[in-house]
Amino acid sequence: MNTQFKKGVLELIVLVAVSKKDMYGYELISEVSRVVDINDGTIYPLLKRLTNDKYFETYLVESTGGPPRKYYKLTSLGKEKMHELKSTWDQFNNSVNNFIKEGYNE
Amino acid sequence: MNKSKFLNKLKKKLEILNDEELNDIINEYESIIDEKVKHGKSEEEAISEFGDVSTLAKEILEAYKLNAKKVDEDDFLDSLDSTIKKGAKKLSEYTKDVVNEAEKEEITIDMIFEIIIKAIVILILLMIPFSILRSILTAFTSMAVPSNFFGNFIVSIIGGFMSLLFLALLILVIYLIIKDTTTKGSIKKSIKKRIENEVEEEIEEEIEKEIKKEMKKEKEQIKEDKIVAKKSEQNSFTTIMLTILKVILILHAIPMVFSLAFLYVVLAFSIYLLFKGVSIIGIILLIISSIIITTFILQLIFKLVKTNFRPKKVGFSSLITAFVIFLIGIFFTIDFIGSIEFVNESPIDELSYSTFTQNYVVDDNIGNLLTRQSSNYSVFIDSEMNDNVLTLEVTYSDDFLNIKEVSVSDGYIIVHSTERMKLINLFNLFVDNLKEEKIYNYTKVFDYEINLFVNQETLNSIVIEEN
Incomplete structure (x- = not known):
């Protein structure tokens, strides 16, 4: 699949994943890789960007036997963004599905 | 690659970020690796899943850039749109690179003619004081040394040396002219380039506004193609001129190499004589100074040829040293020749x-x-x-x-x-x-x-x- 397209979808997936519960880096990577096969390295830059855009907030939690973990939490702005992306995705998904269905029925 | 190596590499690639940000990123990656290892992966494996370090670093940096440019990136389709924009920009950057690459050949035809004319003027100007100096020196030495075979020999050596020095100075001066002309040229070029860039940026902005109008992009493409074509046309002519110049220089270098070899042989012979007890220090000094000057000329020629007439540095010091050695050598030689008695008889006892x-x-x-x-x-x-x-x-x-x-x-x-x-x-x-x-x-x-x-x-x- 086109990587840029993947990245666009990835943004939505990450937002949805964090909306369920606050997550730290590794947790998010394992969660996302369940859905899309993507390079681990690309997720962090995305998190960084979403944090810089104020869609995420971060906070540190001490972990047992290791450095403190940085948790990502969805902000209200992030929630809005998520809904927005979701509706775009639905629209896109629907129109593509309809198009394919029409093609198959003929 | 182990963890610390990976993190160091990443750190180096992200150096432009401020320390706080950089440490944050490094910590995050370190903790992700640790976590992966904790869940049963090897360090190598964990790192290999990040992919290529350079690509990773590029993506991270892009995250900052995108943040800075984030104005109208409001939804998913917009981010797709931005991808197209980025692609277009990359394409234009690439063609710009091609143009710049072509521009690296900074010497143009005008410059070559300018250099040739200047060189002729310098040649004439230098010739006058040199021929005067030469006649004074030869007149002086022919007075100082007896007029016999050896005396004439010395006088001719001095004449030859002066010619050598003249040649060295000439080449040096031509070199300086070339350097001067090309730097001036490159400044002109860079100003031109800057203007071109500005124009290009304006065009880019327009393209960004009307990204979907393919027409404009094509126009830009054609325009750049034209620039590239024009540049390469001019360049091929310049290359021919430069090649001819190079061949001429190399042809001049060949006899120089031979004379250098000859000078070394003479030097070896003179040193042998010195060990035999003949005090010909003066002549040895003359030979050494000639060797220095010949080597200097050869070096200059090869530097010019090798660097496409844009050598970085040339030292005057060797030329000055050679001249000083030459003067001392002349002094000793005249002393030596003066003390020699010429007997017009058979040398046999x-x-x-x-x-x-x-x-x-x-x-x-x-x-x-x-x-x-x-x-x-x-x-x-x-x-x-x-x-x-x-x-x-x-x-x-x-x-x-x-x-x-x-x-x-x-x-x-x-x-x-x-x-x-x-x-x-x-x-x-x-x-x-x-x-x-x-x-x-x-x-x-x-x-x-x-x-x-x-x-x-x-x-x-x-x-x-x-x-």
């Missing part, structure tokens, strides 16, 4: 001469041998000689001459001899003489002296008969 003796019974061949005035031989009266017999005695150097027979024919003495070219003997002789600060006439080593011995009665009878 009288004691080392051999004699060849042959008797001749007077016959019809005697002719006017004894009555003719000749410097070729001397006649001695010897009362102990038999009647009607002449003794012919030839004094010669056994080292250089081999005498087989002496006969008389029609009033002339004929010496049948072969020359023995024993160069090593001649050379040793020369070196020994030099040590004594004397130079002889070395062509005289093959000379011989003839003495005739005859008694008074015989001489009288022959002379009377003749009359």
Whole structure:
């Protein structure tokens, strides 16, 4: 699949994943890789960007036997963004599905 | 790659970020790796899942850039749109790179003509003081050294050296002109480039506004293609001119290489003479300074050829050193030549001469041998000689001459001899003489002296008969 397209979808997936519960880096990577096969390295830059855009907030939690973990939490702005992306995705998904269905029925 | 290596690499690639941000990123990646290891992966595995470090670093940096540009990136479709924009930008950057690449050949035709004209002017200007300096120096040295073979030799050496120095200075000056012209040219170019860039940026902005209008992009493409085509056309002509110049320079370098080799041989020989006890320090200094200058010229030529006429640095110091050494050398040489005595005689010691003796019974061949005035031989009266017999005695150097027979024919003495070219003997002789600060006439080593011995009665009878 086109990587840029993947990245666009990835943004939505990450937002949805964090909306369920606050997550730290590794947790998010394992969660996302369940859905899309993507390079681990690309997720962090995305998190960084979403944090810089104020869609995420971060906070540190001490972990047992290791450095403190940085948790990502969805902000209200992030929630809005998520809904927005979701509706775009639905629209896109629907129109593509309809198009394919029409093609198959003929 | 292990963890610390990976993190260091990443850190290096993200150096432009501020420390706080950078540490944050590094910590995050470190903790992700740790976590992966905790869940049963090897460190190597965990790191390999991040992919290529450079790509990763690029993506991270992009995250910041996107943040800075984030204005109208509002939804998913917009981010797709931005991807197209980025692609277009990349394409235009690429073509810009191609143009820049072509522009690296900074020398243009105008410059070459400018350089040639300047070089001719400089050549004429330099020639005047040099020929004056040259005549003064040669006049001075011909006064200081005796006017013989060696004196003339020294004068011609000085003349040759001055020519060499002239050539070196000439090439240096031309080099400086080239450098000057090309830097001026590149400044002009960079200004031009900047303007071009500005124009391009404006165009880019327009494109960003109307990204979906493919027409404009195509126009841009065509325009850039044209620029590239024009540049390459001009470049091919420049390349030809530069190649011709290079060939000329290399052709000049070839005889220089030979003279350099010759100079080294002469230097080795002179040092050998020095060890033999001949004090020719001055000549050695002259040779060394000539070697320095020749090497300098060769270096300059090769630097020019190698760097497409844009060498970085050329030192004057070697030229100045060579000149100083040359002046000292001249001083010593004149002193040395002045102290040498030129003797127009055979260098062979009288004691080392051999004699060849042959008797001749007077016959019809005697002719006017004894009555003719000749410097070729001397006649001695010897009362102990038999009647009607002449003794012919030839004094010669056994080292250089081999005498087989002496006969008389029609009033002339004929010496049948072969020359023995024993160069090593001649050379040793020369070196020994030099040590004594004397130079002889070395062509005289093959000379011989003839003495005739005859008694008074015989001489009288022959002379009377003749009359």
